[in-house]
Amino acid sequence: MPRARYKTLVDTYAADIRAGRLPPGTRLPTHRQLASAHGLALVTASRVYAELEAMGLVSGETGRGTFVRETSLSPGQGIDQKDVAVGMIDLNFNYPSLPGQAELLRTALRQLALSGDLEALLRYQPHAGRAHERASVVRHLLSRGVNVDAEQVLIVNGAQQGLAVALMAILKPGDVIAADALTYSGFKVLAEALHVEIVPIPVSAQGPDLLALDKLCRHRSVRAVYSMPTLHNPLGWVMPIEQREQLVAIARRHELTIIEDAAYAFLVENPPPALVELAPERTVYVSGLSKNIATGLRVGFIAAPLPTVPALERIIRATTWNTPGVMTAIVCAWLDDGTVIELEEQKRNDAKARQALAVELLQGLTCIGHPSSYFVWLPLPEDVRADQIVVELMHEQISVTTAEPFSVSTHVPHAIRLALGSVDMALLRQALITVRKIIAAYL
Numbered sequence: 001m002p003r004a005r006y007k008t009l010v011d012t013y014a015a016d017i018r019a020g021r022l023p024p025g026t027r028l029p030t031h032r033q034l035a036s037a038h039g040l041a042l043v044t045a046s047r048v049y050a051e052l053e054a055m056g057l058v059s060g061e062t063g064r065g066t067f068v069r070e071t072s073l074s075p076g077q078g079i080d081q082k083d084v085a086v087g088m089i090d091l092n093f094n095y096p097s098l099p100g101q102a103e104l105l106r107t108a109l110r111q112l113a114l115s116g117d118l119e120a121l122l123r124y125q126p127h128a129g130r131a132h133e134r135a136s137v138v139r140h141l142l143s144r145g146v147n148v149d150a151e152q153v154l155i156v157n158g159a160q161q162g163l164a165v166a167l168m169a170i171l172k173p174g175d176v177i178a179a180d181a182l183t184y185s186g187f188k189v190l191a192e193a194l195h196v197e198i199v200p201i202p203v204s205a206q207g208p209d210l211l212a213l214d215k216l217c218r219h220r221s222v223r224a225v226y227s228m229p230t231l232h233n234p235l236g237w238v239m240p241i242e243q244r245e246q247l248v249a250i251a252r253r254h255e256l257t258i259i260e261d262a263a264y265a266f267l268v269e270n271p272p273p274a275l276v277e278l279a280p281e282r283t284v285y286v287s288g289l290s291k292n293i294a295t296g297l298r299v300g301f302i303a304a305p306l307p308t309v310p311a312l313e314r315i316i317r318a319t320t321w322n323t324p325g326v327m328t329a330i331v332c333a334w335l336d337d338g339t340v341i342e343l344e345e346q347k348r349n350d351a352k353a354r355q356a357l358a359v360e361l362l363q364g365l366t367c368i369g370h371p372s373s374y375f376v377w378l379p380l381p382e383d384v385r386a387d388q389i390v391v392e393l394m395h396e397q398i399s400v401t402t403a404e405p406f407s408v409s410t411h412v413p414h415a416i417r418l419a420l421g422s423v424d425m426a427l428l429r430q431a432l433i434t435v436r437k438i439i440a441a442y443l
Contacts, residue, residue, distance in 0.1 A: 230268050260286065
C-alpha cells in the first residue's frame with residue numbers, strides 16, 4: 001500500500017474519532033476485517049491500529065478487540081492530581097486529614113521556634129538524617145514489629161522518594177524487577193522513568209501467584225521483586241504468613257532483592273511479620289508519614305541491610321542531599337511524644353467507617369478491599385468499559401481512577417479504584433450513591 005494511502009486511512013480514523021463520528025467505546029473492525037475492507041496486507045492493517053493506539057485514540061484489548069478511547073480523559077485517566085478540577089468530588093487520591101491536625105502543626109511550629117536547636121536546622125543535614133532522628137524512626141518501626149538498628153535507617157523526602165532511592169541504588173537501566181500485575185501507580189511511573197523493566201506477577205483478589213513468580217525467575221534474569229504485603233494498593237490484600245514465607249524462599253532461591261512498600265501498613269492491626277523481619281539480609285523496607293500524618297509533610301524512611309546503606313546514601317546525596325531539617329524535627333518530635341501513634345489509631349477508625357459505608361452503599365457490585373483501608377477496587381462486568389464509567393462520573397463531578405495506571409501487564413482489566421479518604425463523609429456518601437447508580441445501569 002503506498003505510504004500516502006496508508007497515512008490517509010490513519011488520518012481518516014483519527015479525524016472521525018476526534019469529531020465524535022466514532023464515539024468512545026466503539027469496537028473497530030478486526031485487523032483481518034480492516035485488511036480485507038481496504039485491500040491491505042495484514043501487517044499494514046496492524047500498523048494502522050498501532051499508530052492510532054500510539055496517538056491515544058484507540059486501545060487494543062486481548063481477546064476483545066480494538067476500541068475507540070475516551071479522548072476527553074487525560075493520559076492515565078485521572079491519576080494525575082492536576083486533572084482534579086475545582087468542584088470535583090475527589091475519589092482519585094487519598095490525603096486523609098483529621099480535625100485538629102492544623103492546630104497540631106501550629107503548636108509544633110511554635111515549639112520549634114523556641115527550641116535551642118533552631119539554627120542547626122538552617123544548615124545541611126547528614127544525608128541519611130541526624131542520628132537522634134534516625135533513632136526516633138527505629139523506635140517507631142519497633143512499634144510496627146520491625147526491629148532494625150539506627151545504622152540501617154535513612155530518612156528521605158516521603159515514601160515515594162524512598163522508592164526512587166531504592167530503585168536507583170539497587171538497579172540499573174535495563175534490569176528486570178517483578179511486581180504484581182496490578183500495583184501502586186507511583187512505582188510503575190518510577191520504573192518507567194528509570195528504564196527498569198517490570199515483569200508482572202499474576203494476581204487475584206487474595207494475593208500474588210507466587211508459583212508464577214518462581215517460574216518467571218527461572219526464565220528471566222529478575223534482579224528484584226516489589227511487594228506491598230501489608231496493605232496492597234489497589235487490591236487491599238494482606239498477605240498471610242504462609243505467602244510471605246513462600247515469597248522469601250523464592251527471593252533467596254533466585255537471589256532477589258525485596259523492596260517492601262509499607263506506606264499503608266499502619267492501617268492494619270496485628271499484621272503478620274513484615275518481609276524485612278523474615279528476610280532482613282535482602283529486604284529494603286520503605287514507608288513514610290504522608291498517610292498517617294499528612295501528605296504535605298514529606299518525610300519517609302528506608303530500612304535496609306547494612307551493605308546496601310552506602311549505595312542508598314549516595315543516591316540521596318546525588319538527588320536531594322538531605323531531607324529538610326525543619327520537617328524532620330517536627331515529625332520526629334511527634335514520633336517521640338506519641339502523636340503519630342494517636343493519629344494512626346484515629347485514621348484506622350476513620351478508614352473502617354469509610355470502608356463500611358462503601359460496602360453498604362455499593363451493595364450488588366463486586367467490591368474488593370480491606371475492612372480498614374482507604375480504597376475500594378470495583379471490577380466491572382465483562383461488557384462494561386471503565387472509560388465510559390469514568391466519563392459519566394466526571395459529568396456528575398466525581399473523579400475516579402481506572403485500572404490503567406495500576407496495570408503493568410498487557411491486559412488492563414476494566415475496573416475502577418475509589419479513594420475514600422479525601423472528602424468528608426457527607427460528600428463520600430453522595431459520591432458512592434452516584435457511583436453505584438451509574439454502574440448498576442449497565443448491569
